[in-house]
Amino acid sequence: MRSGSIDRKAQILKESTRLFSDAGYDKVTIKQIADACSITEPALYRHYASKEAIYDSVLDAIEVRLGTDDLFTALEKHSEIQPFLEEFAIHIIHYFTKNEDIYRLLLFSALRGHSKAKKVYQMIRGSYVKFLIMRLDRFFEEGKSIKKNNEVTARCFTGMVFDCALSTTLWKGFQGKAYKPEDVVANNVPIYARGLVTADEK
Amino acid sequence: MRSGSIDRKAQILKESTRLFSDAGYDKVTIKQIADACSITEPALYRHYASKEAIYDSVLDAIEVRLGTDDLFTALEKHSEIQPFLEEFAIHIIHYFTKNEDIYRLLLFSALRGHSKAKKVYQMIRGSYVKFLIMRLDRFFEEGKSIKKNNEVTARCFTGMVFDCALSTTLWKGFQGKAYKPEDVVANNVPIYARGLVTADEK
DNA sequence: TTCCTGAGTTAATATTTACTAACATACATA
DNA sequence: TATGTATGTTAGTAAATATTAACTCAGGAA
Structure with a gap:
């Protein structure tokens, strides 16, 4: 991550957690996540390989929060x-x-x-x-x-x-x-x- | 319903209930329901106006089964x-x-x-x-x-x-x-x- | 200064999917 | 027998959506 820039990966995780828990995996689109992070869809793929990969990370992150x-x-x-x-x-x-x-x-x-x-x-x-x-x-x-x-x-x-x-x-x-x-x-x-x-x- | 023919509407209800409860509304396609009933997709629309209408009927039918x-x-x-x-x-x-x-x-x-x-x-x-x-x-x-x-x-x-x-x-x-x-x-x-x-x- | 790299963009693609149009046909009834 | 209707078919369409291609550009390292 570049100094001074926001932690985009953490932001994506946070926003997608909120969205997935609101609507479930299927109903959340990559565009929704991207919009929530104020970036475009392809920019997401710089940080996560796929939608499924984002979801996996969301589930992994729960462990930490317990x-x-x-x-x-x-x-x-x-x-x-x-x-x-x-x-x-x-x-x-x-x-x-x-x-x-x-x-x-x-x-x-x-x-x-x-x-x-x-x-x-x-x-x-x-x-x-x-x-x-x-x-x-x-x-x-x-x-x-x-x-x-x-x-x-x-x-x-x-x-x-x-x-x-x-x-x-x-x-x-x-x-x-x-x-x-x-x-x-x-x-x-x-x-x-x-x-x-x-x-x-x- | 024509005499001798199966009750297609009931069949659709039964199969879609099974499918919806397996996978949820979004993950079930009209094609899956149609295949399960051995008919084509447009044939479904002879019996139900939309996918949402099928789902509504499924929920309505639960009442009877309780x-x-x-x-x-x-x-x-x-x-x-x-x-x-x-x-x-x-x-x-x-x-x-x-x-x-x-x-x-x-x-x-x-x-x-x-x-x-x-x-x-x-x-x-x-x-x-x-x-x-x-x-x-x-x-x-x-x-x-x-x-x-x-x-x-x-x-x-x-x-x-x-x-x-x-x-x-x-x-x-x-x-x-x-x-x-x-x-x-x-x-x-x-x-x-x-x-x-x-x-x-x- | 030069150049690589991380992080972003716009535009396009391939696929899925709900739904429709147009046509076909068997059966019940007049 | 003629015919309308219920029920089916094939062949689309339009929209949504995950993903990719190709390009841009700022900032730090050589």
Whole structure:
């Protein structure tokens, strides 16, 4: 890159991420991306070999944006199930509200059978599930939760939260009355937590 | 329709439903639909005015295929929360396993921002949620469940089940070990039910 | 100064694709 | 038997769109 000039490649990545998540791969044209970057179509090909190459880069870049490590560290402070699950859920919902494009892209590519969909899906969702399994196992060892298949439990709980996140983004306005994510979590996580804790704890 | 001849319009609907749910609106061509019906493209236009018209009909036809009335009648026999929720969940999961195309179509049309997406979504998911709210209200009146915002509760539980249904179809094989829907329900619905029932009941 | 290279342009191409025009024909009915 | 209509065909058209060809030009290195 020449000194003083803008980072065109980064600009293309940013604009195409926005466009692809808005409309999906097929509906976005090279011209749209080029226009969004204020250059012509052939100029795009100086930076990326093809439209597919741009899309690949967009999916690759998602990895960098996840950063779940901070969350997992923060969650260590909770020694009880309910507040732990609440913060876990709130984080996911807020994250996807702020990064709606990620989930849209994920759905688009998964539905289309894109080769990277599996990888991206496992990356995003799998990291949450894996951490939750580990923590649920520990809650059980500490005698705080009843015996369950924690792999299944973790998947389902994460699924419930992801679905809720979807309701506040993709399905926004589809379900009649809109609730704040905090209110939804405050209503439902206690149900789930109450169903998990050992009888003595109640 | 001429006697003895096949119902071409129904055939087009069936084949295009399959194709649209496989690949989404944009990726399906008129030629593909025509080929699937063993006719030429212009012949399609004898039955439908446009590609968009075919898609509209596909979404309209979903309504007919849902048939939740039977389920809701069958569920009346359950007087306890847990078996009720279990049959509710199992039904949805089995239904979407058998009719994977419906959920795929729903997602495609929602992502595409298709004008009918909202209607179809409300139709499919709303009917389950509405019924569940009504039943949860009754469980509470009977003193069988604790006080909750049942609209939120119903949405979340339905969301968890829908997500689980998705895991057995759209996300199949993405999550490592595959569990049978029955096993997933047997693990998770009791958690949720246990979190909902009044203390006396336990 | 000279020249190479990165980054851009305009113009064109090849392909895909929704849709139409014009024509053909078998069947039901008057 | 005659004929209109439903249903099909072949052969287009027009628009969209990914990609390429050929050329321009500014700025740093030799």
